[in-house]
Amino acid sequence: MAPTTAVRALAFHQPDTALRVTELPGLDRLSDTERECCVRLGIDEVRADATLSAYDLAAGAAHRALGEAGLTAADVGALIVIEARAPQTLMSSTATRLQSQLGADRAVTFSVGGLGCVSLTPALLAARGLLAADGDMDHVLVAHGSKPPTPLRYRHPVTVSGDGGAAMVVSRSGPIRILDILQATNGAYWDLFRVEYRDRPTDQWREECREITGYTFTLAAETRHRLREMHRRLLERNGLDPQDISCYLSHNLSTGAFRFTEEALGIKISNTCFDTLRQYGHLGPNDILLNLHAELGSGTLAQGQRAVLLSASPAAAWSMLLVETGDGAATHYL
Structure with a gap:
């Protein structure tokens, strides 16, 4: 059994602009049933900024997470990026792009995804496995930028999606044990x-x-x-x-x-x-x-x-x- 891992730091990068659900673009093109369902979800507003990509949101959160943890990019043993639902380009690597921007040159770098909202879990499983397998590795940085894949932020009949980035430093010790x-x-x-x-x-x-x-x-x-x-x-x-x-x-x-x-x-x-x-x-x-x-x-x-x-x-x-x-x-x- 591998020893427990921990969350050393959590950080977020949220757009400043708030968008009221009653003012969502495309809301007027929905059916009466869809509009009624949308406004009854318990969501008043979401953060939205067309100038920020999913990558921008992930990168902003990653920089902040390192600062919160008191680490530099050189301290990162592995970088795991949770894939965006709609990447900006095909055939390119968001994970190594973030590695380059951070300067995490020695980090083992890759991406995970394919499970929607649950895609954080394979990232944590991978982080736990890396720390258990490599005694010289102390910190794994996990990052994700969340941005809806379509202009209409409402997914009928489920939810309304906002923009936001999050990152966490997974280490051998920290204030939140997994x-x-x-x-x-x-x-x-x-x-x-x-x-x-x-x-x-x-x-x-x-x-x-x-x-x-x-x-x-x-x-x-x-x-x-x-x-x-x-x-x-x-x-x-x-x-x-x-x-x-x-x-x-x-x-x-x-x-x-x-x-x-x-x-x-x-x-x-x-x-x-x-x-x-x-x-x-x-x-x-x-x-x-x-x-x-x-x-x-x-x-x-x-x-x-x-x-x-x-x-x-x-x-x-x-x-x-x-x-x-x-x-x-x-x-x-x-």
């Missing part, structure tokens, strides 16, 4: 949501659901089952009871999605998630990082307390992270 990581996938839903883009101008791109009932009923039923089983397994293999968990943080889709998760697991999602959902909307893999950062900032997650971070994607993929605050001397194992 005690366990679970991930599950089901390829039956690989194209439940998709954007047809070949031979289409960007302004005609639109995210479409192959089958609404497949999302609202079939996938919902499987998500309920998957989350319950993963929650049971997470607690069981770490020798914990439900009362040992002080806080549950979720990815941000809608208030309805929060209520669904609460009912499925018999838990209470932190109010922090409702606040960030209202202010930022959905930020893909960055959601749970933003919520964890906000929860720690509120002071409600005390030293030595544990939190479970949940995420799900219509890809379909599901993940759970077990974290503990404090950098005490106790040894933990994954």
Whole structure:
């Protein structure tokens, strides 16, 4: 068993410009049903800046994360970039571009993705594996820039996506210990949501659901089952009871999605998630990082307390992270 890894620093790069959901471009072209669903998600506004690319957002967060950790680019043993949903160019490498901009010349560099909102999990699994396999490596930098692939930020009937970058330094020690990581996938839903883009101008791109009932009923039923089983397994293999968990943080889709998760697991999602959902909307893999950062900032997650971070994607993929605050001397194992 590999020794536990930890989050040494978290940082974000958010646009200054806020866009009210009631003023979303293209909202007037939606059906009455779609518009009503959009404004009832529990999202008041999102951050949006057309001058910032997904790369710009990731790079801004990465620079800040190194500063928060008190590190230089030369200290980074590995750089993992979570892929944008719509890269600016084909055949180029965003990961090595960021490596060059940071000056992280000695870092093992690559990208991960393909799981939508859950794509943070393979990044953390890779970071854990690198630290366990290489005793000379101390720090892994993970970065992602979240930007919707289409001009219409509303994904019917799911959420509204904003712009934002997030980065984290994963190390052998730090104020947030990552005690366990679970991930599950089901390829039956690989194209439940998709954007047809070949031979289409960007302004005609639109995210479409192959089958609404497949999302609202079939996938919902499987998500309920998957989350319950993963929650049971997470607690069981770490020798914990439900009362040992002080806080549950979720990815941000809608208030309805929060209520669904609460009912499925018999838990209470932190109010922090409702606040960030209202202010930022959905930020893909960055959601749970933003919520964890906000929860720690509120002071409600005390030293030595544990939190479970949940995420799900219509890809379909599901993940759970077990974290503990404090950098005490106790040894933990994954």
